[in-house]
Amino acid sequence: MGATAMAASGPGTGRFDQPRSGFAPESVTLTPSSPEEAGLDPRPIRDAERQLRAWTASDAVEGHPLYSGGAGILVHNGMIVGRFAAGGAVRFDRDGRALPANRQVPVRDNTIFDMASVTKLFTSIAVMQLVERGAVQLSSPVARYLPAFGANGKGSVTVEQLLTHTSGLPATVNLWEDYPDRRSRIGAVLSIEPETEPGSEYTYSDLNLITLGELVGRVTGKPLDRVVREGITQPLGMRDTGFNPPPSKLPRIAATEFQTEPDRGMIRGVVHDENAWALDGVAGHAGIFSTVRDMAVLAQALLNGGVYDGARILSEDSVRAMIRNHNEEFPGDAHGLGFELNERWYMGGLSSPVTAGHTGYAGTSFVIDPMSRSAAILLTNRVHPTREWGSVNPAREIWATGLSRALAVRPKAGRDSWFSGLGNDGTATLTTRSLGARNRDVTAEFNAFVDTETTDTLVLESTTNGSNWGTVPMSVRGPGAPTEPVRELRGSGHRSWWTVRAQIPPGENVTLRWRFTTDGNYTGRGVHIDGIRVSDGSRVILDAERRPETINAQGFVLRTR
Structure with missing residues (x-):
C-alpha cells in the first residue's frame, strides 16, 4: 500500500465529525x-x-x-x-x-x-522563510529592514502588523496614475502616513503586502519574483x-x-x-x-x-x-x-x-x-x-x-439522524405528535450537530394549541457548547455532537418542534438531530429513535451520514 x-x-x-489535529503525513501527495x-x-x-x-x-x-x-x-x-x-x-x-x-x-x-x-500568501510565505533563517523578526519594526518606511510616524510598525493588516496603513493608493515610475511608486508606499494608530484596528490593505514584497527584496538582495520562484514554486514543482x-x-x-x-x-x-x-x-x-x-x-x-x-x-x-x-x-x-x-x-x-x-x-x-x-x-x-458583472462569492461558498x-457526520444514536442542509432563506422543522395533557414538566433529550453561521439557528419550541409556539431553554454539553442555558443553538468549528436537555412546561396537548432557520447569506455544513426522547418522570412517552414515524419532518431527511 x-x-x-x-x-x-x-x-x-x-469524516467531518472527527476533526483532526496536527498535520497530514509528510509523504502525502496528490492522487487522482x-x-x-x-x-x-x-x-x-x-x-x-x-x-x-x-x-x-x-x-x-x-x-x-x-x-x-x-x-x-x-x-x-x-x-x-x-x-x-x-x-x-x-x-x-x-x-x-x-x-x-x-x-x-x-x-x-x-x-x-x-x-x-x-499572491499575498506567496509573499507571506517568503517572509516566513526569512523569519526561519533569522534574517527577519516578526516583532521587529519594518523600518529596521526598510529605513524609508519609518517616515510619517511608522517607526514602530512591525512585520507582524503588516502580515495581520493591523499596521494602520490605508487600504490602497492610486500608484499607476499619481506617480510616474516604479521608483516613485514604491517611494510613495513606503512614505505614506498611517490612517490609524498602528495596532489599534484591522484594515485590509494592499500596501501592507507591497511593503513586505519590498522587504523581501531588500533582505535577500533578489527581486520578489525570483525569491518566490527559488523558494516556493520550483521546490514544489509548481x-x-x-x-x-x-x-x-x-x-x-x-x-x-x-x-x-x-x-x-x-x-x-x-x-x-x-x-x-x-x-x-x-x-x-x-x-x-x-x-x-x-x-x-x-x-x-x-x-x-x-x-x-x-x-x-x-x-x-x-x-x-x-x-x-x-x-x-x-x-x-x-x-x-x-x-x-x-x-x-x-x-x-x-x-x-x-x-x-x-x-x-x-x-x-x-x-x-x-x-x-x-x-x-x-x-x-x-x-x-x-x-461590473458582479461577485462570484456564491460559487466560492458552494464549492x-x-x-x-x-464529509460524513455519523449518527450519534442508531443508524441514521435527521439532517437539514438548508440553503439561504429557508426553514426546516421536526414536529412531534401531541404528547397529550401533561400536569408537570416533561424532559426532552436529543443530540445535535450544529454547523451554521451565527445568524442561522436551531431552536426547540413547544405549543399547547398548535399555533402559538414558544422557545424552550436548553442545557447543552459537548466540545464548543454554550456553558449557560440557551434558547438557540448555533456555531461552527467545534465539529462535535452536543447532548441537549430541556424541560417542557405542562399543559394540554403539548407538542414539540425543532426549527432550523437560515438567513439570506452563508450557510454551513448543516444541522443533524438524533436520539430524540421525551420522558414524563421515569416513563418514556416518545422515542423517535425507535419510532421515527412519530416525527413529522419538513426540510429534514433521515441520513446515515
Whole structure:
C-alpha cells in the first residue's frame, strides 16, 4: 500500500465529525481519486460541480454568466475528489458580446489564471522563510529592514502588523496614475502616513503586502519574483505559477478585463491589478498566475506542515503560526500571518477557527481546512470582460460547502439522524405528535450537530394549541457548547455532537418542534438531530429513535451520514 493510501485509510478519513489535529503525513501527495474511494458522499460534490458549470451559461444571471469561465479542484487526504472546468478563458469582446466560436478559448484543467490577491500568501510565505533563517523578526519594526518606511510616524510598525493588516496603513493608493515610475511608486508606499494608530484596528490593505514584497527584496538582495520562484514554486514543482508569465504560455492564460482607464484594452497574460501592473507585474499584493493543479500542490504542502514530495518550504511551526489567529482583539477580523481565517462567505461549510485561505479580486479563492485535511480551490476570470458583472462569492461558498457536505457526520444514536442542509432563506422543522395533557414538566433529550453561521439557528419550541409556539431553554454539553442555558443553538468549528436537555412546561396537548432557520447569506455544513426522547418522570412517552414515524419532518431527511 502506497503512502497516500495509508494516510487515506487512517482515523477520521471521510469524516467531518472527527476533526483532526496536527498535520497530514509528510509523504502525502496528490492522487487522482473519486469521492467514493475517499469515503465521501459524491452527491454534494457532483451537485456543486453542476452548479459551477451552470453559472458559466450565457444567461446564468441577468443576461450574462456569473463568470466567463472557471476551474476548480477539491482535495481530501491528498486525494483529488472533485474537479471541474467550464466556460471560456477567452470569450467576450470589449462590449460583452460573445466572440466568434473560432476566436474563443475554453477553460481547461491547465488554464492559467490571474490569482490577484492570493499572491499575498506567496509573499507571506517568503517572509516566513526569512523569519526561519533569522534574517527577519516578526516583532521587529519594518523600518529596521526598510529605513524609508519609518517616515510619517511608522517607526514602530512591525512585520507582524503588516502580515495581520493591523499596521494602520490605508487600504490602497492610486500608484499607476499619481506617480510616474516604479521608483516613485514604491517611494510613495513606503512614505505614506498611517490612517490609524498602528495596532489599534484591522484594515485590509494592499500596501501592507507591497511593503513586505519590498522587504523581501531588500533582505535577500533578489527581486520578489525570483525569491518566490527559488523558494516556493520550483521546490514544489509548481511549473505554471509565477509573475509575468512568458509568451509561450499565453494560449493557456485566461483573459480578464477590457480596461479603458488606464487604456490597456483586453488584458491577457498581464496582471489585472492596476497597481501591480504599474510595478512591472511584480508586487507583494498581486501578480501571481497559476493553475488549479499547482495551487492544490501548495495546499497539500501546507496541510502536510510545509512539505510536499520531499521538498520542505516551511517548518511545521511556521505553518502553525500562519494559520493561528493573531487578531483576537479584533473580533470578526480573524487573521493569521498572511492568511485569512474562518471566513464563511467563501470557506462555506469548511469554516473553522483554523480554516485558512485567501481570495483574489479577479475571481479566485484558496481554502485549506486542516481539521479535515481538505482543500477547496476555485479559479475564475470573473472580471472578463468587465468587473461590473458582479461577485462570484456564491460559487466560492458552494464549492467549499460541497466538499464539507461530502464529509460524513455519523449518527450519534442508531443508524441514521435527521439532517437539514438548508440553503439561504429557508426553514426546516421536526414536529412531534401531541404528547397529550401533561400536569408537570416533561424532559426532552436529543443530540445535535450544529454547523451554521451565527445568524442561522436551531431552536426547540413547544405549543399547547398548535399555533402559538414558544422557545424552550436548553442545557447543552459537548466540545464548543454554550456553558449557560440557551434558547438557540448555533456555531461552527467545534465539529462535535452536543447532548441537549430541556424541560417542557405542562399543559394540554403539548407538542414539540425543532426549527432550523437560515438567513439570506452563508450557510454551513448543516444541522443533524438524533436520539430524540421525551420522558414524563421515569416513563418514556416518545422515542423517535425507535419510532421515527412519530416525527413529522419538513426540510429534514433521515441520513446515515
